[in-house]
Amino acid sequence: MNQSIKKALLTVTALLSITAYAQKNDAIINTEQVQQGIARGAIVWDVRDEKSFLEGHIPGAINIGDAGNTLRDPNKEDYIATDKIQKIFNDAGLDINRDLIVYGTRGNPYAYFGLYTINYFGGKQAQVYHDGFDGWKSAGLPIQKERQTSAPVSVTLVPQAQLVVSNAEMLKLAQSKSVQILDVRTPDEYSGKDIRAIRGGHIPNSVNIPFEDNWQDPATAIKLGKKQVADNSGMTLKSDADLKKLYANLDPDKETVVYCQSGVRAAETAVVLKNLGFKKVKVYDSAWLGWGNNLKAPVADETFLNVGALNAKLSAMQNKINQLEEALKAKSN
Template sequence: MTSNIPQTIDLGIVVNVNWLKDHLQAGVIRVLDARPLDEYEDGHIPGAISIEMNAIREEREGVDGLIVGPESFATYVGQLGITRETPVVIYDDYHGMLAARIAWSFEYYGHTNVAILDGGWSAWEANGFSSENRSAVPSVATYEPVINDALIATHDWLHQQASNDKVALLDVRALVEYERGYILGAVLWGWENGTSDENFFLATDAIRSELAQRGITPDKEIVTYCQSGVRAAHTYYLLKKLGFERVRMYDGSWAEWSVLEAK
């Protein structure tokens, strides 16, 4: 039987479980499970491949959690059978936080067709969709990374923009973390405010209003950060869903800033 699923799929930022179920059989989409390996082995979406977030992060100059270089990234995701043209859907069971960090990494290296599964594994299970516990073994592919510098904020870049009132810093950590220290000028808005069990990304008018009250508006370039660039990735995608066009994530986040500013 010939599939009526198009071979070219524009995923957008987020897809839901019903959409993914309807598109799985075509074999066009690469589904990545960002949960810990033991959870993946207990059961996962059919055909999904386990991806380890920390396999595409590394320590540099005393700062942990930074994105790996292009060659390391290309080697790892190529082993997962992914090229830069492969449509990729990523899921977890942590409100999309791990999936968002991985999706941002793909985007940083030029992948324009990557999405996060809304509701993640819990939503898939809740709908009674089929699962499997055997590990998928993909054919190795060649991934050709193309760095997109517009997605990342660095320590140097932030210093260069310090007097730019069209750049706003959004600290998405907890209040107790913020009170211990933050980047000058950053406003606090906890990442968890933008998620729920049913919807990983609450792109609502109420959220838009909350952010606007803090000076986070679409006419500015927004930089999200947290402790090590995981929670910040979630808010990065929330802002994208809200229609913000210029958003960066500070990869090193507070872990890097606090080290470099102390030198």
């Protein structure tokens, strides 16, 4: 073989290798890449609730129920004890040291929360399928309804503290000009109009870019609720070019801390930023629940929750429910 041909072959081989590596390390993948992952033996984790899972899922997928409810404390919305999560994962055969593909419904941030969870506990080969089960169905691919049992595993989960920001660290970072803080909640939450802790408002100097802005049509969820659209195709991820425009005012070389209400929406935007080349992205996991409930933490556009007024509204609502139940009972008799 002459030297020019040999050199050309080596160049092609190197390019193919680089391409394969890039695809493998792309955190957000498409339908074709999911098929390729399944073909190479990747574990598929469906983060949806059990009812949705049993109505149809990607063949061979593992399900532990609604990931957000199963893995988190219902009040604090923080992770339950690591040993409990470890048992859940091991019993289900969810080996975080293997190739893993996480999915839910299209655009659902809980799929990204699943990816974040795997990375937080030490996994390094996980990817997220943004279009999820909706993308799989629309591609006309096989669907399974029965639960497939996977062999249990024995893997030790080790929290990676360097991937998250604690409450104490956030208090320091909020005063640092070298860190950019991204609030991915709704504009009403950011402004303090929608109060979801003791206080409403936002962390001073944070920038508000709602996580829905990552979608081709950020208003899709609202439109679905009003029956203005027939499906959730608008939740498809924007192109890289459009996402770069969306985050053009952020510096990809600066440390970036992303937060929301409890860390779930932030997980989606954090993965998007990493995919765009942002070098140091962390999630403030305690998020607004941790910040807004800490009266020592400074808040911009600060508002307070009127507990008395809220209780009065809840009481009035309960009375109406009781009246309706009585009316229905009387009607049935």
